[in-house]
Amino acid sequence: MMVVKMVVVLAVICVHQLYGASGQDCPSNQELQTSLGQVEKMLATHEVSYQTSLHSLRKKLSALVNSIAALASWKTSENASCPRPELPAHSKKLGRVFSVGHEVHFLCKSGYELIGPRTRICLESRKWSGQKPMCRPLSSSSSSSMPSFSPRSHPAPSPASTPAPSTRPSLCTRLQGSTRCSCEGGFTISGRDNSMCTDLDECELFPMGQPGRLCMHRCINTPGSFHCLCPAGYDLADDAHSCKDVDECERKSHNCSQEELCVNTYGGFRCERVECPRLANATYIKTSPVRCDKNPCVVGDLACSQEPNSISFHFLSLVSNMSAPRILFRVSAARLLGDSLRFGLVGEGWRGRSYFSVQHSGRQTGTLMLTAPVPGPARLQVDVEMKETEGGALLGRYLTKVVLLVSPYGF
Numbered sequence: 294m295m296v297v298k299m300v301v302v303l304a305v306i307c308v309h310q311l312y313g314a315s316g317q318d319c320p321s322n323q324e325l326q327t328s329l330g331q332v333e334k335m336l337a338t339h340e341v342s343y344q345t346s347l348h349s350l351r352k353k354l355s356a357l358v359n360s361i362a363a364l365a366s367w368k369t370s371e372n373a374s375c376p377r378p379e380l381p382a383h384s385k386k387l388g389r390v391f392s393v394g395h396e397v398h399f400l401c402k403s404g405y406e407l408i409g410p411r412t413r414i415c416l417e418s419r420k421w422s423g424q425k426p427m428c429r430p431l432s433s434s435s436s437s438s439m440p441s442f443s444p445r446s447h448p449a450p451s452p453a454s455t456p457a458p459s460t461r462p463s464l465c466t467r468l469q470g471s472t473r474c475s476c477e478g479g480f481t482i483s484g485r486d487n488s489m490c491t492d493l494d495e496c497e498l499f500p501m502g503q504p505g506r507l508c509m510h511r512c513i514n515t516p517g518s519f520h521c522l523c524p525a526g527y528d529l530a531d532d533a534h535s536c537k538d539v540d541e542c543e544r545k546s547h548n549c550s551q552e553e554l555c556v557n558t559y560g561g562f563r564c565e566r567v568e569c570p571r572l573a574n575a576t577y578i579k580t581s582p583v584r585c586d587k588n589p590c591v592v593g594d595l596a597c598s599q600e601p602n603s604i605s606f607h608f609l610s611l612v613s614n615m616s617a618p619r620i621l622f623r624v625s626a627a628r629l630l631g632d633s634l635r636f637g638l639v640g641e642g643w644r645g646r647s648y649f650s651v652q653h654s655g656r657q658t659g660t661l662m663l664t665a666p667v668p669g670p671a672r673l674q675v676d677v678e679m680k681e682t683e684g685g686a687l688l689g690r691y692l693t694k695v696v697l698l699v700s701p702y703g704f
Contacts, residue, residue: 375415383428393417401428406481408498424499424507431482459492459516479517495519509536509704524702526560536704554582556608559700567606575600583607601678601692608696613669613703621649622661624679624693629657631683639678639692649675661695669699 374391383405388397393415401407409426416422463482465474476482476490483491496512496519506512508521523529523536530537541547541562542555549555549564556563569577569585574596577585583606590597609621626634636651636659648667654660661677679691 373417373419375419375421378413378421379425381425381427384426391415393419397421399426404431405429406431408493408495427498429481429498461490461516463487463490477517492516508534510702524560526558527702536702554608556610556698558610558698559612559704560702561700563608563698565606565608565696570604572600577604599687599690601690604692604694606694606696608698611663611667611669611697611699613700614666615663615703617648617663617665619663620660621663621697622677622693622695623654624659624661624677624691625655626657626679626681626691629681631681631688633682635680635682637678637680638675640676646675648673651677667697667699670701671697671699673697673699 373393375393377391378386378397380386381399381401383402384399384407385402386397386399388395391397396412396414398412399407400411405428407426408429410423411426413421413423460483461477461480463474463476463484465472465487467473472487474482474487479493479495480490481493483489492514494514495507496514499507499512507519510524510527511522513520513522521529521534526539526541527536528539529535538557538559539546540557542557547555547562547564549562553564553566556565567579567583569579574594575590576588578588580586585604587597587600587602607622624636634657636653638646638649638651640646648663648665650662650664652660652662659677659679661675667673674694674696677693677695679693681688681690
């Protein structure tokens with residue numbers, strides 16, 4: 294604006310000097326206004342051009358900043374790597390680069406066979422794919438575990454000695470006067486003459502509850518392989534290892550009545566009936582499937598005014614022995630009418646009180662904390678009270694009943 298005023302003043306001076314030098318009279322008001330209008334149009338044109346150039350410059354600077362950020366992110370991901378993979382006993386490792394996307398390979402020494410993956414890849418999560426392999430000693434009579442597709446050199450078994458599903462004939466071939474036998478994946482050489490292959494029980498090699506377990510819940514050995522099973526209420530995940538919960542409430546596969554609320558749990562569901570309390574001092578009406586509000590009290594009825602203004606019900610599903618401490622639930626006041634807001638646990642004698650605590654996490658918010666792992670299966674209830682006061686006088690009480698449904702499983 295200062296520049297505009299200076300240019301206008303200069304324009305007026307120039308017009309005045311022009312007329313003075315030529316000996317003419319001063320311009321009329323109409324002529325002066327016309328000149329000023331032309332100057333304003335010129336300045337407006339320059340201002341638009343300036344704003345356009347500034348906008349273009351800002352866009353170029355923004356693009357430059359984004360390019361620098363992308364370059365920095367690319368360099369960071371390029372340098373990401375997995376920790377050095379553990380080398381199984383009696384084995385050697387091929388591969389020295391542990392960056393994301395790179396592979397390492399494992400080979401067992403002579404006299405041992407590899408159980409587990411031969412190749413592991415460094416994932417974007419900076420963890421190695423698959424389980425840690427191991428090297429298992431071969432039978433003393435076994436001379437090789439290399440695969441062969443040649444005909445067997447030993448007689449075929451008679452019908453009376455047909456191998457069981459867990460055993461099958463080995464694949465043998467003669468090479469330079471010696472016999473070499475091998476087995477398909479999931480089997481190991483057995484028998485005095487290396488004529489049989491015995492199934493490897495992967496479930497026994499990687500027992501449940503141990504690091505590197507094959508299945509989240511139950512492992513079933515099959516000839517040459519294995520498969521995982523999940524408990525009722527779970528489906529086997531796409532990785533054929535994990536179990537994912539089935540939401541019966543969402544699938545409408547529950548048997549809850551219209552008066553009941555279907556609550557999905559890990560491995561099942563519960564039909565919960567929400568009912569408003571019947572108190573001698575106050576009456577309540579159900580205003581939603583999980584909330585009861587108190588009917589207005591008679592003026593001067595102190596006993597009625599002391600009862601909760603509202604009672605809410607919340608159902609939380611947890612896995613067994615979930616790690617603690619952790620936040621379970623937050624209670625907040627939409628608006629603060631008094632000068633004080635307090636949160637606490639109420640009720641005596643109910644099971645599970647030792648598992649919970651309440652913290653004041655904000656001026657209008659209280660947080661329910663789980664203080665210790667809860668072994669399942671279990672059903673616990675905790676009542677969280679929010680009390681609002683003004684100068685020590687009670688303005689309102691609000692009760693939240695939190696019900697915890699703990700699964701018998703840790704997943």
